[in-house]
Amino acid sequence: MSHANAALTPRARLRLARLIVDEGWPVARAAERYDVAWPTAKRWAVRYAEHGAAAMTDRSSRPHHSPTRTARPVVRKIVHLRWKQRLGPVQIAGQLAMPASTVHAVLTRCRINRLSHIDRATGEPIRRYEHDRPGAMLHVDVKKYGNVPDGGGWRYVGRAQGERHRQATARRTGIRNTHHHPRIGTAFVHTVIDDHSRVAYAEIRDNETATTAIDVLRNAVAWFTERGVTVERVLSDNGSAYKSHAWRDACHQLGIKPKKTRPYRPQTNGKVERFHRTMTDGWALRRFYSSEHARRAALPAWLHHYNHHRPHTAIGGRPPITRLTNVPGQYN
Missing domain, CATH: 1.10.10 (Arc Repressor Mutant, subunit A)
Known part of the structure; x- marks a missing residue:
């Protein structure tokens, strides 16, 4: 591309060359007309005569041969x-x-x-994929978090005080493990991500059994249906809940084709894995929670922010909900 102070633009070069080649002007007179040097006018005229109008643009300065280039x-x-x-x-x-x-x-x-x-695990170049419409593929998985003890967890109150809170919560609930150590339980966050839009649906349950996973899937499909999305496939890892016959039968009843990731290859389900990291940073460990009830109560508001307001870099810096083109009321 010509620089800002160039005497000749590609269009002016073409007019200059046509004066010399097509109309027979002397090179010196044409150069004077366009206020350029005689060799410059001759160079563009020769290039026009040999290669036509397409040759009026700048050529690359890269050499044809680089003998010192790395073998x-x-x-x-x-x-x-x-x-x-x-x-x-x-x-x-x-x-x-x-x-x-x-x-x-x-x-x-x-x-x-x-x-x-580069892929962190294999070192191979990352191969990304994205389905062309909402509902073509849902990604499902479960993220586990230790419940927050009454009074807050160790990340914010320190390990000593956090252990005292843990002991007090276990005494209140009476829950112990097989070694009679205090146990405050686990929050199983079942997450569902639409591959195309990155719209997320999540529920917190107390286990990750097939019955629970199926119930969450039914709720998620109904939730997406209310927003005008027809679910076609669902991709999961090889967890016991997703390998069960009950999961397969439930998917068939819903008209969904179940798919599995390659064993020991979580990158295939990378969208939901990346969402878990965002959810951990944005909700689970974002701030101090005085109890597990307080943290669970904060999840719906964070999900709404993620779907409707948070810019998503993978879809051009827009919120995920903007990719559901038939969301009711979107164009009102």
Whole structure:
């Protein structure tokens, strides 16, 4: 692209070249007309005569041949060490006996200079997918949190005071584990995420059995149906609840096709796994809760904020609810 102070734009170059080539103007006269040097006018005229109007744009200054460029076999070694061992430029340079700046340039050219472009577990390039419409795929999973003892947990009141709160809560509830140690229980948050819109639905239950998972799925499907979304598939991990025949039969009754992730491959269900991290930071551990009841009561408000107000970077910085194109009243 021409710089701001260029004497000739691509359109002006074309007019200049046509005066010389098509209309027979002398090069010196055409150069004087457009207030440029004689060699400049001749260069554009020759280029127009040889390649036509398409040649009036700027050419790349990149050389046709770079004899000092890093050889392909070396590039492959650099990429292999980055993918498989997740090494940085300095470590790779030490193994290959080459400058770290060269390694960094290769990594940048191959777009693997940032580890965020690489799968944390396997070192392979991240392959992202997204279904083209709401309801085409739901992701389901369960996130477990230890219940908050009366008076607050150790993260905010310290370990000593948190242990006293835990003991007092266990004495009040009378719950003990098999070793007679105090136990305050676990909150099982069953989460459902729409693949296309990232709209989330969640319920807190006291277990993760198949019966509970099926009940949450029915509620989630009804919730999405109220918002004009027809659910077609549901993706889960290989937990016992989702491998049961009851889960399979319930999905068939709802007209949903159940799908499973590859064993030991949670990245396939990465959208719900990432939502769990957001939920942990934004709700579960966000602030001090004086009891488990207070934390559970705060979940609906946080879910509303997540769905309706919080910008989501994966969908262009918009709230997830904006991708449900047929939400009742959206266009009023």
